[in-house]
Amino acid sequence: MPLNRSQKAENLDEVTKLFESSKVVVLTDYRGIKVEDVTALRRQVRDAKGRFKVVKNTISRKVFADDKYKAFRGLLKGSSALAFGQGDAVELVKKITEFIKTNKQLTVRAGLMDGQVLSAADLTVLATLPPKPQLLAQIMGWMNQPMGSLLGTMNGQIQNFLYLLKGIEEKGGAAGGAEAAPEAVAEAAPAAAPEAPPAA
DSSP states (O other): OOOOHHHHHHHHHHHHHHHHTOSEEEEEEOTTOOHHHHHHHHHHHHHTTEEEEEOOHHHHHHHTOSGGGHHHHTTOOSSEEEEEESSOHHHHHHHHHHHHHHOTTOEEEEEEETTEEEEHHHHHHHTTSOOHHHHHHHHHHHHTSOHHHHHHHHHHHHHHHHHHHHHHHHHTGGGGTTSOOOHHHHHHSOOOOOOOOOOO
16 A cells, blocks of 8 residues: 555654664565565564664665765665664674575665675675674683784684675775675675565
């Protein structure tokens, strides 16, 4: 049932506030996902202090109207749903990545974090990082290690993160966010009648 003008205004205001309060936003395509699976995904996203919401593309284009989100805005077509993360960005992306392993109909198109547009491959790399509390604990542990051991331990832990940063830098941030990540990152990333889920 089409929304009236008042409902559209309320929806736009809600999505705008969600975006402004989020540390990360993930754009997904939910075609082919069963209603019960969408419900399960919403629970998992809530566990990560996030919100998974089906949003009309016309509304999303207004929310992401800034020129720096042009690449992201270009992917707003078809069956779009947004995951907004108010908590740990890594944890939210991990939840979505884990869900996709058993629900391959859901695909990730792109993401936004710190004003930067991230590709699906970038988000795959982000999902390999430890959550913030674990990362801080690891850093504290590294500080107590001899320098030689410290370098060896850190190398494996931060390699994927460096790939992610390199990818964003080479793409020039938002300008290339919808393109593939660097070849090294892309190689590390796994490959990713519709039933419309209920509105959030």
